[in-house]
Amino acid sequence: MKADPKRVLTGNHFINGNHSATEGAIAAGCTFAAGYPITPSTEIVERIAARFPRVGGVFIQMEDEIASSICLQGGAWAGHKSMTVTSGPGFSLMMEHIGLAAITELPCVFINVQRTGPSTGLPTKVGQADMMQARWGSHGDYEVIALAPSSPQDCFDFTIDCFNLAEEYRTPVFLMSDEMVGHMTEKVVIPEADQIDLLERKFYTGPKPYLPYKPEANGIPLMSKAGMGHHYHITGLTHDDRGYPVLTKEVQETMMERLMGKINDNREKLMRVEEYMMEDADIVLVSYGISFRMAYKAMEMAREKGMKVGLLRMITCWPFPESKIREIAQKVNSMIMVELNYGQMYIEMDRFANAYCKTGLVGSPCGEVHEPEEIFAGIQEIAK
Amino acid sequence: MTTQEVRLGGFGGQGVILAGMILGRAKSIFEDKFATLTQDFGPEARGGAASCAVILSDDPILYPNVFTPDVLLAMSQGAFDKYIGGLKKGGILVIEEDLVNVKEVDPSITIFKCPATRFAEEIGRKIVLNIVMYGFLVAVTGLLSEETARKGVEASIPKGTEKLNFAAFEKGYQYGIEQKAKTG
Amino acid sequence: MAEKKGKKKDPKEWRLEIDAERCKGCGFCVEFCPKETLAMSDGFNSKGYHPPVVAAPDTCTYCDMCEMVCPEFAIYATSETHKKDAHLSDEYVRMDRMPHIWCPGCGIGTVVNCLTKALIDAGIDRDKTQIVSGIGCSGRVAGYVNVDSYHTAHGRAIPFATGLALGAPDQKVIVVSGDGDLTAIGGNHFFHAARRNANLTVICINNFIYGMTGGQVAPTTPETAIAITTPYGAFDQPFNIPFIADSCGADYVSRWTTYHVRHLQNSIKAAIQKDGFSVVEAISPCPTLYGRRNKLGDGLDMMKFYKEAAVRMKKAKHTTADAAIGYQNQILIGNFIDRERPSLVKSMDESLKAKIGDKYVGWPEPI
Numbered sequence: 001m002k003a004d005p006k007r008v009l010t011g012n013h014f015i016n017g018n019h020s021a022t023e024g025a026i027a028a029g030c031t032f033a034a035g036y037p038i039t040p041s042t043e044i045v046e047r048i049a050a051r052f053p054r055v056g057g058v059f060i061q062m063e064d065e066i067a068s069s070i071c072l073q074g075g076a077w078a079g080h081k082s083m084t085v086t087s088g089p090g091f092s093l094m095m096e097h098i099g100l101a102a103i104t105e106l107p108c109v110f111i112n113v114q115r116t117g118p119s120t121g122l123p124t125k126v127g128q129a130d131m132m133q134a135r136w137g138s139h140g141d142y143e144v145i146a147l148a149p150s151s152p153q154d155c156f157d158f159t160i161d162c163f164n165l166a167e168e169y170r171t172p173v174f175l176m177s178d179e180m181v182g183h184m185t186e187k188v189v190i191p192e193a194d195q196i197d198l199l200e201r202k203f204y205t206g207p208k209p210y211l212p213y214k215p216e217a218n219g220i221p222l223m224s225k226a227g228m229g230h231h232y233h234i235t236g237l238t239h240d241d242r243g244y245p246v247l248t249k250e251v252q253e254t255m256m257e258r259l260m261g262k263i264n265d266n267r268e269k270l271m272r273v274e275e276y277m278m279e280d281a282d283i284v285l286v287s288y289g290i291s292f293r294m295a296y297k298a299m300e301m302a303r304e305k306g307m308k309v310g311l312l313r314m315i316t317c318w319p320f321p322e323s324k325i326r327e328i329a330q331k332v333n334s335m336i337m338v339e340l341n342y343g344q345m346y347i348e349m350d351r352f353a354n355a356y357c358k359t360g361l362v363g364s365p366c367g368e369v370h371e372p373e374e375i376f377a378g379i380q381e382i383a384k
Numbered sequence: 385m386t387t388q389e390v391r392l393g394g395f396g397g398q399g400v401i402l403a404g405m406i407l408g409r410a411k412s413i414f415e416d417k418f419a420t421l422t423q424d425f426g427p428e429a430r431g432g433a434a435s436c437a438v439i440l441s442d443d444p445i446l447y448p449n450v451f452t453p454d455v456l457l458a459m460s461q462g463a464f465d466k467y468i469g470g471l472k473k474g475g476i477l478v479i480e481e482d483l484v485n486v487k488e489v490d491p492s493i494t495i496f497k498c499p500a501t502r503f504a505e506e507i508g509r510k511i512v513l514n515i516v517m518y519g520f521l522v523a524v525t526g527l528l529s530e531e532t533a534r535k536g537v538e539a540s541i542p543k544g545t546e547k548l549n550f551a552a553f554e555k556g557y558q559y560g561i562e563q564k565a566k567t568g
Numbered sequence: 569m570a571e572k573k574g575k576k577k578d579p580k581e582w583r584l585e586i587d588a589e590r591c592k593g594c595g596f597c598v599e600f601c602p603k604e605t606l607a608m609s610d611g612f613n614s615k616g617y618h619p620p621v622v623a624a625p626d627t628c629t630y631c632d633m634c635e636m637v638c639p640e641f642a643i644y645a646t647s648e649t650h651k652k653d654a655h656l657s658d659e660y661v662r663m664d665r666m667p668h669i670w671c672p673g674c675g676i677g678t679v680v681n682c683l684t685k686a687l688i689d690a691g692i693d694r695d696k697t698q699i700v701s702g703i704g705c706s707g708r709v710a711g712y713v714n715v716d717s718y719h720t721a722h723g724r725a726i727p728f729a730t731g732l733a734l735g736a737p738d739q740k741v742i743v744v745s746g747d748g749d750l751t752a753i754g755g756n757h758f759f760h761a762a763r764r765n766a767n768l769t770v771i772c773i774n775n776f777i778y779g780m781t782g783g784q785v786a787p788t789t790p791e792t793a794i795a796i797t798t799p800y801g802a803f804d805q806p807f808n809i810p811f812i813a814d815s816c817g818a819d820y821v822s823r824w825t826t827y828h829v830r831h832l833q834n835s836i837k838a839a840i841q842k843d844g845f846s847v848v849e850a851i852s853p854c855p856t857l858y859g860r861r862n863k864l865g866d867g868l869d870m871m872k873f874y875k876e877a878a879v880r881m882k883k884a885k886h887t888t889a890d891a892a893i894g895y896q897n898q899i900l901i902g903n904f905i906d907r908e909r910p911s912l913v914k915s916m917d918e919s920l921k922a923k924i925g926d927k928y929v930g931w932p933e934p935i
Contacts, residue, residue, distance in 0.1 A: 012412075012413045013413075014405065014408050014409035014412055014413055014419070014421075016421075029935065031932040031933075031934075031935070032731070032734070032735050032932075034731060052932075053920045053924050053927075053928050053929065054924065054927050054928065054929060055929060056929045056930070056932040056933075057932050058734045058735065058916075058931070058932060060730070060731075060734060060916075062727060062730075062760075063727075063756055063757065063759075063760040064756065066724065066727070067724070067727035067730075067756075067757055067760070068727075070720060070721060070724045070727045070728045070731070071727045071728065071730050071731035071734075072731060073720075073728055073731060074700075074718075074727070074728040074729060074730060074731025074732035074733070074734070074735060075731040075732070075734060075735035076731075076735075077716075077718065077731075077732055077735070078731070078732050078734075078735025078736035078739070078934055079735065079736065079934025079935055080735050080932065080934050080935065081935065082731075082735075096721055097721060097724070100720065100721050124424075180422070180448060183422065183423065184420060184421070184422055184448055185405065185408060185420070185421035185422075185423075186408075186412065186418075186419065186420050186421070186445075187412035187413060187418070187419065200935065201935055224716075225736075225934060226698050226716050226732060226735075226736045226739050226934075227695060227696055227698075227716070227736060227738065227739055228695075228716075229695040230716065231694070231695075231714050231715050231716055231717075232716055232717070233662075233710065233711055233717045233718075233719070234717070234718045234719065235710075235711060235718075235719035236703075236719060236720065236721055237719065244665065244711070245711060245719070290448075293446040293447065293448070294446070294447060296446050297446045297447050368449070369447075369448070369449065372446075372447055
């Protein structure tokens with residue numbers, strides 16, 4: 001289906017990434033949001049609070065991020081497209097409920113406008129050091145989907161993608177933004193509503209009893225919501241198709257195979273990358289989010305110096321584009337991850353590339369984006 | 385030159401961020417080119433100082449930070465002191481005449497002075513001093529055409545304040561044209 | 569249909585059914601039968617418990633005390649004339665999941681009966697009832713009630729339920745959880761939901777201890793009581809739940825024990841009929857971990873104690889501040905607070921309507 005024109009602010013705007021993400025969520029049909037103030041994500045909930053009553057939507061500022069991240073799940077079971085928004089310390093507090101959303105297979109969106117840690121760190125400065133936390137932060141095994149925007153325009157587009165992916169896979173989806181993208185103001189083109197495709201929630205309409213975790217052919221069960229008369233049971237305990245807790249290895253295995261499989265089996269479909277100047281490249285930079293822009297600049301510098309440098313941009317960071325990394329690694333001399341941390345996505349890249357080529361990292365303690373010169377120096381060092 | 389970097393600084397309440405927003409909006413939307421605005425957040429952005437940086441370009445902008453701007457607009461002494469060192473050689477310095485005392489600067493730098501606060505008071509509302517300054521800035525730098533500069537203002541102000549804001553823009557713009565003519 | 573008060577039931581029209589296999593031999597039904605109709609049998613069921621027998625059928629007035637107080641849903645009255653052929657909680661409890669996991673002499677099942685009876689009496693549509701629990705023994709209630717039910721995360725039933733109630737304001741959202749879940753790990757949410765007057769009913773089953781994890785001290789454990797993490801006696805002041813709920817702004821606050829099934833049922837009924845935040849504290853025995861360690865006997869002994877120790881609060885004499893519970897001391901029971909503040913949904917909706925006017929599009933429909 002198409003977006004509701006009443007919810008789409010069609011036109012050209014000069015707005016920051018946080019406001020753009022808000023407009024993306026509204027256009028995507030998000031009608032429930034819970035949040036707690038935290039720099040540098042707060043502009044998103046501020047705009048939601050102002051806009052929701054005029055377009056339709058409930059926003060509540062909860063007592064903390066623990067509450068926000070589960071309040072949104074109540075909203076989602078009530079039948080709303082739901083989200084919460086946070087940054088570093090708040091994201092840490094949300095971890096348990098990310099696991100709950102994963103095991104209960106609840107479509108919902110978490111936006112993390114990354115700052116610098118550990119702990120309170122540099123609240124107003126950029127970082128990309130929550131990437132592994134997004135993947136592994138809650139206890140137990142689960143798969144996630146995470147997209148990284150590099151511009152305010154991406155914030156609009158990818159937030160819509162996040163909501164669609166959440167519905168398609170019945171899973172929490174992360175927009176891994178950052179302080180720089182969130183606070184940066186650029187032109188954002190919001191298309192006509194009929195140019196925006198939305199994926200609607202698929203509800204079970206068959207005969208009773210409804211089995212909340214009986215998968216369809218694609219491995220994903222149909223949803224219900226409060227008041228449909230299904231009398232379903234939803235639990236964070238290991239459960240069978242009926243949703244009843246069954247605390248055995250066998251049921252755990254069946255549940256986990258499906259939970260992991262619904263993402264893993266669709267890795268290729270979920271993979272979104274962009275390739276630049278790869279045809280003749282023997283050195284490939286890999287980057288995502290705000291760092292992609294600096295890496296691009298560094299690639300241009302290197303090309304000017306006659307070095308054959310290409311660039312792979314990861315839009316989907318999770319699941320990790322491992323087949324693409326393997327494919328490139330077999331063709332080039334070295335691959336260099338450019339990111340604002342001490343090497344998080346680098347670990348993943350290295351895992352899939354080091355059998356075939358040299359790997360390196362241009363990392364950062366966070367706080368500021370890389371100087372392109374710094375990345376260029378890194379290229380020269382690693383490619384030596 | 386297809387890319388120009390502008391740093392705008394002043395006191396909180398002078399409207400420097402809005403001036404930067406109008407500049408970026410006019411360039412990216414009404415000239416259909418590219419603009420990226422960044423601003424300081426957090427404790428350092430509270431307590432009186434405000435600043436932002438705008439990159440204007442014919443090409444997509446990758447690196448968003450501005451350390452050595454082509455143009456510095458200083459509306460407070462603090463902003464002047466903090467950012468003058470970064471201004472490029474041969475760059476343009478635009479100041480609020482009554483609030484900034486220009487100490488020694490590199491002789492390659494062209495200086496334009498505008499008593500924007502007094503002009504705004506004459507127009508009737510001190511609050512429009514940023515629009516006066518914005519008009520003056522685009523006139524002396526040529527960063528935008530007069531037409532798109534005006535459209536930028538129109539798209540950025542509350543409805544019902546057009547008369548006041550356009551008067552402020554005109555005042556600043558015309559004074560800028562005059563000053564530029566004097567400088568040659 | 570509930571029988572009219574004062575109308576005597578005809579014993580010829582009724583008979584008591586006992587599902588001996590569900591029984592865990594707690595003895596509540598025999599002890600609290602007002603007519604001494606029941607007796608414990610000599611025989612065992614397959615789990616080794618002595619189920620009750622109807623020893624004196626002619627004495628039974630079918631008051632349904634046994635049916636309400638039995639935490640196992642094992643005893644119930646049937647009548648062809650009155651078209652009752654199953655337990656009063658039959659429709660509301662997932663009987664396919666019986667026997668439940670609660671210990672013999674635990675009162676949680678009794679609270680479930682009071683809840684289901686209250687829902688029936690209040691005429692709440694089962695399709696419009698949402699039950700949310702946290703984690704722990706009481707947190708398992710959601711798993712056994714046959715309505716849309718959510719067994720969420722430890723301490724987080726209230727914020728989950730707040731989202732549910734905001735997202736689906738046509739639903740009756742009821743939180744059933746334990747004292748540790750709701751007032752320790754979930755304490756902050758409890759305060760804020762009361763402050764906001766969230767559209768929720770909270771039934772806090774207070775057994776003074778952490779049961780599921782093995783008997784650790786709770787924020788409700790009375791001073792000097794033994795818990796596994798206070799082996800020399802608890803030394804800090806426990807929460808007085810009615811006092812907290814009252815001072816944070818709840819619309820309705822009451823406390824009963826699992827012995828007081830009719831009052832408990834009536835208070836739950838009154839609570840779920842409130843629009844705003846209502847709290848019913850149900851003091852319930854945990855013989856396995858609280859009773860045994862403090863040498864208070866079994867579940868039945870603890871129930872007998874509640875009967876003796878309970879003191880009805882008097883409006884003129886008591887406030888919620890007097891409801892603090894000392895070790896094996898009096899338990900103040902009754903309906904403490906009943907007031908009307910605008911609920912969260914109402915205040916949010918009305919405030920937006922007033923401030924935004926025609927531009928306010930109203931409460932969003934779920935997809």
